[in-house]
Amino acid sequence: MLADFAIGRESSEFKKGLQAGITIGIGYFPIALTFGLLAKTSGLSIYESVLMSMIVFAGASQYISLSLIAYGTGIFEIVLTTFIVNIRHFLMSTALNEKCEDDHLGNKMLYSFGITDETFSVVATKEGTATTGFMFGVNLLAYSSWVIFTGIGHLIGASLPQTLQESMGVALYAMFIGLLVPSLKKSVKVLFLAALAAIFNSIFTLGGIMAQGWAIVTSTILSAVVIELIEVIKAKHWGVKHEK
Amino acid sequence: MKSEILWMIIGMGLVTYIPRMLPFVLFKGMELPPFIQGVLKNVPYATLGALIFPAIIFIQKDDIWYGIAGAVAAFAAAFLGANVIVVVLGSITVLAVYSFFL
Numbered sequence A: 001m002l003a004d005f006a007i008g009r010e011s012s013e014f015k016k017g018l019q020a021g022i023t024i025g026i027g028y029f030p031i032a033l034t035f036g037l038l039a040k041t042s043g044l045s046i047y048e049s050v051l052m053s054m055i056v057f058a059g060a061s062q063y064i065s066l067s068l069i070a071y072g073t074g075i076f077e078i079v080l081t082t083f084i085v086n087i088r089h090f091l092m093s094t095a096l097n098e099k100c101e102d103d104h105l106g107n108k109m110l111y112s113f114g115i116t117d118e119t120f121s122v123v124a125t126k127e128g129t130a131t132t133g134f135m136f137g138v139n140l141l142a143y144s145s146w147v148i149f150t151g152i153g154h155l156i157g158a159s160l161p162q163t164l165q166e167s168m169g170v171a172l173y174a175m176f177i178g179l180l181v182p183s184l185k186k187s188v189k190v191l192f193l194a195a196l197a198a199i200f201n202s203i204f205t206l207g208g209i210m211a212q213g214w215a216i217v218t219s220t221i222l223s224a225v226v227i228e229l230i231e232v233i234k235a236k237h238w239g240v241k242h243e244k
Numbered sequence B: 001m002k003s004e005i006l007w008m009i010i011g012m013g014l015v016t017y018i019p020r021m022l023p024f025v026l027f028k029g030m031e032l033p034p035f036i037q038g039v040l041k042n043v044p045y046a047t048l049g050a051l052i053f054p055a056i057i058f059i060q061k062d063d064i065w066y067g068i069a070g071a072v073a074a075f076a077a078a079f080l081g082a083n084v085i086v087v088v089l090g091s092i093t094v095l096a097v098y099s100f101f102l
Helices: A002-041 A046-055 A059-071 A075-086 A088-099 A105-114 A117-124 A132-156 A162-168 A171-186 A188-206 A212-238 B003-026 B034-052 B064-079 B084-101
Strands: none
Touching: A002 A046, A002 A059, A002 A117, A002 A132, A002 A162, A002 A171, A002 B084, A046 A059, A046 A132, A046 B003, A059 A075, A059 B003, A075 A088, A075 A212, A075 B003, A088 A117, A088 A212, A088 B003, A088 B034, A105 A132, A105 B003, A117 A132, A117 A171, A117 B034, A162 B084, A171 A188, A171 B034, A171 B064, A171 B084, A188 A212, A188 B034, A212 B034, B064 B084
């Protein structure tokens, strides 16, 4: 009976994960569709395109690889660029490792495959611990949307009507805002964290100081460290209690 | 399937998976110093700030107001307490209307 109870809890956590992943699924739809279409025009077969979405599962770097293929860039440079663009996931996984419930390493190694900017944002802003079931639910929905719509984009070989395509481009950003604002309303610290990182990132990217992949990591670390330092100093000097 | 493309995909997959997976292996069951833990708790909100800005302003390269309209719509909906899905669908609708009329 205890086992039944545990399985019931796992499956409801999995369902909660699937539900939380729906927004990501919607957001990936236009991007994956366009990726499939562009992959086709870059000369990749449907198998190659879908395989790339299945094995890499990282939007920005997949797009970049297509433009590099079009330039005739060598494999080594494409792989190296992918590494640089995706190195930010290291930081995200480190943060999630603190948030996820303790479990077999095998499970963690499996669900870590599905960590993207979007799945990370959904899991990290969730209240309380993230269970293994929840992780699998969110990642599976996001992954399915990405892979399936890559294939459909290649198959139909056309994108959405332009107006719809353009307006759907806001989806993932709107999702990020929808995830950020509830915490932002509750805590000034969150407001400072997000604003400072946004300012750093704007300076780095608009100033042409670094490529976007690095800019996001660098501004995140800078903001997270600076705000934490301020908190520690405040606590030491004025005995202000550390915010939860 | 061209073997060159296949190797490229495998290479891209490996260099993407390793940074995603490694922290779970490296820091498994490890108690990090409190300061680092604090920084890691800050990471999600800082990341969201950096993911949103300045990229949202440039979803339409030749019309900055398009992105700003989307951002304002999303912030307004989220601030009024709308569910994430409502925020997303609401912003898409606002922009569809925007490009229909302007």
